[in-house]
Amino acid sequence: MTLDGAYRRTVLAVAGAPLVRGFVTRAGWRLGVGRFVAGESMEQALPALQRIEASGKGIVIDVLGEFVGDEAAARQSAARIRQAMQEAAEHGLEPYFSAKPTQLGLGIDRDLALELATDLAATAAGHQGHLCLDMESSGYVDATLELFERLWEAGHRRISTVLQSYLHRTPEDLERVLARSPVPDLRIVKGAYNEGAAVAHQDKARVERAYRELVYRAFEVGGHVNVATHDERILDEIGAYARGAGFGPERYEFQLLYGVRPGLQDRLAGDGHRLRVYVPFGEDWYGYFSRRLAERPANLAFVVRGLTG
Numbered sequence: 367m368t369l370d371g372a373y374r375r376t377v378l379a380v381a382g383a384p385l386v387r388g389f390v391t392r393a394g395w396r397l398g399v400g401r402f403v404a405g406e407s408m409e410q411a412l413p414a415l416q417r418i419e420a421s422g423k424g425i426v427i428d429v430l431g432e433f434v435g436d437e438a439a440a441r442q443s444a445a446r447i448r449q450a451m452q453e454a455a456e457h458g459l460e461p462y463f464s465a466k467p468t469q470l471g472l473g474i475d476r477d478l479a480l481e482l483a484t485d486l487a488a489t490a491a492g493h494q495g496h497l498c499l500d501m502e503s504s505g506y507v508d509a510t511l512e513l514f515e516r517l518w519e520a521g522h523r524r525i526s527t528v529l530q531s532y533l534h535r536t537p538e539d540l541e542r543v544l545a546r547s548p549v550p551d552l553r554i555v556k557g558a559y560n561e562g563a564a565v566a567h568q569d570k571a572r573v574e575r576a577y578r579e580l581v582y583r584a585f586e587v588g589g590h591v592n593v594a595t596h597d598e599r600i601l602d603e604i605g606a607y608a609r610g611a612g613f614g615p616e617r618y619e620f621q622l623l624y625g626v627r628p629g630l631q632d633r634l635a636g637d638g639h640r641l642r643v644y645v646p647f648g649e650d651w652y653g654y655f656s657r658r659l660a661e662r663p664a665n666l667a668f669v670v671r672g673l674t675g
């Protein structure tokens with residue numbers, strides 16, 4: 367395992383401890399959460415969302431939540447997303463949303479998740495918006511792809527899902543998604559969870575090679591690819607390829623996270639690439655925040671500063 371991999375696994379393992387979770391959640395925004403999370407409510411996130419759209423970039427709105435424990439919590443979570451879709455439309459924002467399937471109850475009851483995802487896909491479509499099903503840890507990949515396919519078979523087209531280049535299985539999953547006609551929108555990421563060698567590449571260079579292979583394969587088959595990474599070399603290489611192939615926004619866009627490499631976001635948008643910023647908000651920010659800390663050792667410095675400052 368590389369040093370990067372060891373760091374990430376350690377941070378995610380420590381973050382999973384209930385004691386750490388309790389402490390960090392209580393200390394809250396003092397620890398720098400606001401660098402990655404736009405607020406705890408739509409009202410708080412609104413200025414950031416409006417600023418991004420005013421700058422000519424697009425948005426992906428994520429009402430934070432994951433791994434709900436019962437049906438009531440899943441329904442509450444879906445209601446919050448539905449409400450945010452309504453509010454986004456009222457404020458003239460593009461209602462392009464992303465949701466975690468386990469926040470809709472996928473971990474407890476697949477039919478419940480289908481019912482709630484169906485309602486959200488229809489609500490998004492009703493506002494000329496979009497619903498992306500984020501991809502979570504490897505144990506949920508089969509159920510997430512099945513959920514996506516059931517929505518697709520029911521006729522929903524303003525939807526997409528995500529594939530992670532670190533998983534060994536992903537090239538096969540990609541073929542499964544690309545076999546559909548028309549080819550669905552897909553977001554390609556490296557993967558953010560704590561996965562062992564049995565299911566995931568542990569070597570950074572291998573994950574990056576797999577990333578490129580997935581994107582080029584999706585291009586080959588005619589898909590619209592959401593290239594979601596902050597890896598400048600990959601972005602520049604794929605950007606140059608797309609330009610050379612004469613691709614416009616109907617074939618690809620770049621997606622980066624709120625608060626991560628804002629200078630790079632500006633440069634890419636300034637170069638004329640379609641760019642979306644993934645903007646999370648909500649009270650359930652702990653899991654999301656932990657994954658951002660795990661991606662870059664320097665991010666822990668913010669937390670330490672918050673504790674000592």
Ligand SMILES: Cc1cc2nc3c(=O)[nH]c(=O)nc-3n(C[C@H](O)[C@H](O)[C@H](O)COP(=O)(O)OP(=O)(O)OC[C@H]3O[C@@H](n4cnc5c(N)ncnc54)[C@H](O)[C@@H]3O)c2cc1C
Nearest residue numbers: 500501555556557558594595596597621622623644658661
């Ligand atoms: C729009 C979007 C949606 C995503 N959706 C999912 C999903 O559904 N499922 C999933 O598993 N993962 C998702 N991810 C996360 C993804 O899997 C990676 O964990 C994350 O993007 C970091 O990897 P990287 O591709 O940026 O490359 P890296 O090699 O990790 O990073 C490249 C460079 O970007 C910078 N960088 C990366 N992360 C950070 C950070 N947190 N803070 C500051 N700088 C950073 C560093 O300078 C680094 O050198 C998503 C990412 C994006 C951008």
